[in-house]
Amino acid sequence: DVKVTQSSRYLVKRTGEKVFLECVQDMDHENMFWYRQDPGLGLRLIYFSYDVKMKEKGDIPEGYSVSREKKERFSLILESASTNQTSMYLCASRGTGTLAYEQYFGPGTRLTVT
Amino acid sequence: AQKVTQAQTEISVVEKEDVTLDCVYETRDTTYYLFWYKQPPSGELVFLIRRNSFDEQNEISGRYSWNFQKSTSSFNFTITASQVVDSAVYFCALSEKRSSYDKVIFGPGTSLSVIP
Numbered sequence: 001d002v003k004v005t006q007s008s009r010y011l012v013k014r015t016g017e018k019v020f021l022e023c024v025q026d027m028d029h030e031n032m033f034w035y036r037q038d039p040g041l042g043l044r045l046i047y048f049s050y051d052v053k054m055k056e057k058g059d060i061p062e063g064y065s066v067s068r069e070k071k072e073r074f075s076l077i078l079e080s081a082s083t084n085q086t087s088m089y090l091c092a093s094r095g096t097g098t099l100a101y102e103q104y105f106g107p108g109t110r111l112t113v114t
Numbered sequence: 115a116q117k118v119t120q121a122q123t124e125i126s127v128v129e130k131e132d133v134t135l136d137c138v139y140e141t142r143d144t145t146y147y148l149f150w151y152k153q154p155p156s157g158e159l160v161f162l163i164r165r166n167s168f169d170e171q172n173e174i175s176g177r178y179s180w181n182f183q184k185s186t187s188s189f190n191f192t193i194t195a196s197q198v199v200d201s202a203v204y205f206c207a208l209s210e211k212r213s214s215y216d217k218v219i220f221g222p223g224t225s226l227s228v229i230p
Contacts, residue, residue, distance in 0.1 A: 043220040102149060102161040
């Protein structure tokens with residue numbers, strides 16, 4: 001079974017803090033994704049990576065950066081957390097190839113910025 | 115523009131009732147894939163089904179069935195004889211090819227509550 005793990009289930013940070021969200025997958029997948037989930041908006045793509053050290057902006061990259069130094073690990077960084085970044089953050093991975101591949105998701109990190 | 119609409123925000127049904135979750139999509143591509151995911155209260159999205167744009171056959175898996183109709187750009191999901199364990203948020207998603215990656219768009223989700 002594919003396993004995607006995220007470093008924390010719940011996180012509370014203060015405005016202005018630098019926040020690191022870590023994601024690790026164990027299936028040697030090339031593609032990894034970071035989404036945020038907000039009520040009524042579904043999942044919105046923040047960043048994704050299709051290879052080590054490669055990254056692409058998603059639909060809402062502002063205020064975020066990412067790092068992929070190793071294939072299995074994809075980190076989301078909030079350089080200076082703000083209250084509007086309070087959300088559920090979901091990491092996902094997918095194998096290379098066709099459009100047909102489904103994504104495997106981690107359990108999510110619920111981040112609260114106060 | 116690529117878009118996925120799930121018009122039903124929340125649905126409540128009594129156990130053993132049938133329920134249909136609607137999904138309507140927009141795309142200009144001829145090759146694409148559609149997915150359904152389930153997000154139970156634990157939070158982890160779970161893949162349920164994929165359908166490619168060239169295969170309009172309906173699919174049944176146990177109590178779950180899916181109706182894909184290209185003519186109406188819809189990919190609806192029906193749960194027969196619902197159970198409490200079906201309570202979850204369900205997401206429809208569309209996957210299209212872009213120049214260097216496959217873009218996936220998720221709908222806003224439908225929250226299903228099955229009442230015992």
